[in-house]
Amino acid sequence: MIVVLKPNISKKDEMAVLKEIKKLGYKPHVMRGVERTVVGAIGDERTHSTLETLAAWPQVESVMPVQKRFKLVSREAHKGNSTISIKVGSNTIVVGGKKVQVMAGPCSVESEKQLLTTAHSVKAAGATILRGGAFKPRTSPYEFQGLGEKGLKMLAKARKETGLAIITELLSEEHAEMVAGYADILQIGARNAQNFQLLIAAAKTGKPVLLKRGLSMKIEEWLLAGEYILANENSNLMFCERGIRTFETYTRNTLDLSTVPIIKKESHCPIVIDPSQGAGRSDLVVAMCKGAVAMGADALLIEVHPNPAEAWSDGAQQVTLEGFAKLMEELKPFIAAAGRE
């Protein structure tokens, strides 16, 4: 850590800072500049206590960490790209490999018919993973909260019929075992991205975890939330960008596609893009998928509904079955251009 001292402080005040740095196990190193004295505190910042409390001292101007705080998710920890293998029957779906995987399905599971129609259709168009919410986090307590375990059973049936793997949201620690009993991938939603107890519960099921970025989560916070998964002995983590909250109101969120190269640079875990939540408008989904694929995304998560206008949640952002098939067709040249399959 770097501790910047205020100008013109007494020798005694400076000594107190050095003493505190030593007490916390770092070795202080003083540099006298023209306008400021700067103290380097030498030691591993991830295993020692933080020095940021020094910022509360009157003689200290600022404290700056020099190390990144994430370890297991970092590219330094694992030079190659991690891949996640999901077995469905005799098939293996690999996320993070050469093939760009597409996860598609309705925002909410509404009925067996709705789900199976969608599943067969997205499978035919080339999707390999079926998404569908059985437990829905809703802004208002008066909105549809999902079909619960009944919805999970429908997802299991769809997997059996189609061979698609299943991804669905986990939103309560108490459901972790139950949801893991049906799903191939557990999704942690944006609103729970720093619900650390839920992250730990998800990790402990052993199932692959897709961690959405929180609405106002900085990259480092997102990586550290992912660290909760790996530190709980589950190495099957993928990050999913779904848009951040900004001042813009034209779109529901601002999809931050720069996360694709950034996650690739900082971490070995796969990166998935969710353009449906990102835009909140189905008319922007196609362009965003093209951009995501061109920039190197490992997978896409797309909301598809047989009749978006009658969806029980988030209708405006779901594409139709036909729209999805067309989208898959249009993506092909971009997938090829990116050297993927």
Added chain:
Amino acid sequence: MIVVLKPNISKKDEMAVLKEIKKLGYKPHVMRGVERTVVGAIGDERTHSTLETLAAWPQVESVMPVQKRFKLVSREAHKGNSTISIKVGSNTIVVGGKKVQVMAGPCSVESEKQLLTTAHSVKAAGATILRGGAFKPRTSPYEFQGLGEKGLKMLAKARKETGLAIITELLSEEHAEMVAGYADILQIGARNAQNFQLLIAAAKTGKPVLLKRGLSMKIEEWLLAGEYILANENSNLMFCERGIRTFETYTRNTLDLSTVPIIKKESHCPIVIDPSQGAGRSDLVVAMCKGAVAMGADALLIEVHPNPAEAWSDGAQQVTLEGFAKLMEELKPFIAAAGRE
């Protein structure tokens, strides 16, 4: 709801919209403007399905709700100010009444000595409620996560010794009963403000709930999260502003003091201000407390530590025991100016 149609659409497309509006139980009402046709959908928006899915239709330009979605927390539902009474021994502490209550104490409970020293000191300075975290949500899995139930026992001891009521954070559904067994008020932290399962679990304990605003939560979302408490039959809700996330980096968060008059206007529930989290810097806490009190806050939540520089979490934002006593003294004329006690 108001449905704005695109210009120059066919009669058939318009009819389809009207039919859908009727199907969802609203009565359509067409207004032909100069450039746009607008359809009013008449019916109670809180009990009918939303029409927002219509925005997915190609012939629709936009859909705008006209009603607010929160009910029980709204000022319309309860004209007077709600008050929350907390009994400690033979005393009753009222939040939302004439007296501005001060909740003070360390960010984390670290030891019995640290907690009791602080408790006696803040009590002497005029605080009536003791804060202290036993379970801590931390950005990194490698940071101190709180003393757990051991910390709760220390809080209970401090209450017994001082007569202060206890507020502490709940961060897992699975702890709800345990934490409620020790605490007088359950705090829901900013990162869990839309962890709806936790909100429901907190509500069901019957204990008063202090709901912090999420880092990027709009006023309406915050009120709706509060609605989860009241809709689960717990009327003892208070809102707590603790700063939102913006582009500014000088302060850790941007404390939005306009929430004081806004919550007073929209809701009957008390509003609490947390300047410690808001600024993340103890040197701004005094000014923010003055502003909060002048604007009509019902209570303050202030982090106080015997030795902030050695705090196990968030040292930079905690004030000293002496600093707190001085602050309480300085607030007096502003409390009087606001017609409070």
Added chain:
Amino acid sequence: MIVVLKPNISKKDEMAVLKEIKKLGYKPHVMRGVERTVVGAIGDERTHSTLETLAAWPQVESVMPVQKRFKLVSREAHKGNSTISIKVGSNTIVVGGKKVQVMAGPCSVESEKQLLTTAHSVKAAGATILRGGAFKPRTSPYEFQGLGEKGLKMLAKARKETGLAIITELLSEEHAEMVAGYADILQIGARNAQNFQLLIAAAKTGKPVLLKRGLSMKIEEWLLAGEYILANENSNLMFCERGIRTFETYTRNTLDLSTVPIIKKESHCPIVIDPSQGAGRSDLVVAMCKGAVAMGADALLIEVHPNPAEAWSDGAQQVTLEGFAKLMEELKPFIAAAGRE
């Protein structure tokens, strides 16, 4: 416009609203809902006074516009895509046509050698337009402010030598004629995006204008700023996304690539992407260019410097001459996939 009245207001208060609506030239249309009365005000919102002042009335809950406020830049005004033709010698460069144009060059013009070296190199790699700042808006008055007219002369020389068109920033009304005397395209920077006097001065030169999006500019505000150009009789406008300011600090700005399909949908004007400002880090530029091209951008604006580490401004975001040549090569398959040249 739609005017939502508060519940339970008197007949007299309602009548006053209707009277005011009529006075401003609209025709009121009352809809009585279950919980709210809503008044539609029928008339062209772009030629009548706004009714938003009604929101100040105690009996009014909210006022919502139903029309968009931009006209000349809108897709409704001009169904096809506008193109901008720039003549350099006997060549014509078309922005907004089939060919994706690349504008490249240093952040600041520093010397003839620096500029000419860059110009020849980017031309060889396929760029058609040379960028370079002669007048630089700098956060601090103590930073390098640009070479001024001397820099413009160097740009003119580079055009003569290479046949590249010139784009450079205009940041003072008083320089409009002078800068237009040297440049083929006038760039309006993000900090001046709502400096309306500068927009008018730029428009009046008759030169094509590239309008960057302001750091916290909503899409509608950006389109309306563009409207200032067209309304001042200059139809050669292109929009340029260069990243918006958000809470994220990993990148300097958050590049909002969704602007590509949004501008294409709302406007007929070309859309340019500036990934250098967007990321503020040269290591993310390649991925962002791929994304921009895949999503349909008409042009790219890229900072290139022979020796970024010694640049007089914004070194961290400039790519090297070799990096640029490699980037142009890597973009080819994506340009082809997008059906462009």
Added chain:
Amino acid sequence: MIVVLKPNISKKDEMAVLKEIKKLGYKPHVMRGVERTVVGAIGDERTHSTLETLAAWPQVESVMPVQKRFKLVSREAHKGNSTISIKVGSNTIVVGGKKVQVMAGPCSVESEKQLLTTAHSVKAAGATILRGGAFKPRTSPYEFQGLGEKGLKMLAKARKETGLAIITELLSEEHAEMVAGYADILQIGARNAQNFQLLIAAAKTGKPVLLKRGLSMKIEEWLLAGEYILANENSNLMFCERGIRTFETYTRNTLDLSTVPIIKKESHCPIVIDPSQGAGRSDLVVAMCKGAVAMGADALLIEVHPNPAEAWSDGAQQVTLEGFAKLMEELKPFIAAAGRE
């Protein structure tokens, strides 16, 4: 500056960094940590070139400045509080002294009658400075752009009749002399807060300048924009917070009252609060004024209109004459509590 090197780089790469640091006039100082090597670059950062370009080097992880970049506006440069004296006839109005000054008046000057009515009324209620826009920056080219010099003449007449000082917005370099001929204080609006040419032109008139914070301006950027005024030999600068742009849509902007203690801490210049722009809603103005005064604001800037519902601009945020008189009465106990007049 502090330069953090990447782990495991070659000796040669490290030497290149040290050489570059020396070349730019700093003295390098190497600290070898456990995981990272850090180089302190010793020298005055405000007079040497920035080292931030080093961040573009592959062997460099990050570059962190240790000095603040503003000088003349800083509290270090001038320990006491600066005051600004404005003479109107035989009176002197001091901003930044013991008396909290109130600047009040309409958003736009609309007519002599509107202005004089307002001026007499706000004077009677205790205001000492009259605000009113003659040149208006408007989001759309089709909105009312102000009366121009005709409006300035009306302001001059109001000053003569009432003895109020005049503050009005300057939005074009070309108007600087003209506007300075009528006004006592030049206002630089939020959209022009980084229009550096305008700042220089304003400074050179010698008139006091009120610099509004830009919509997404960081504190340091704001202070540096103020530095442009002082560096151009005009020491009569006051900062004005008017709300920043955030994700919240309930209010037009988020008024950041923490700027009051922050500006007081970092700078010697007065701080003014504009609650009208800050909230965009007149019903929140009273509470915000109370908060601002309690926190130590030197002046308030309040929009007042005889008939807000018929205002030609921003009606929703202007208070009535009666509302203003009542507000001034309600502020008295808070001004007294703050030890001001």
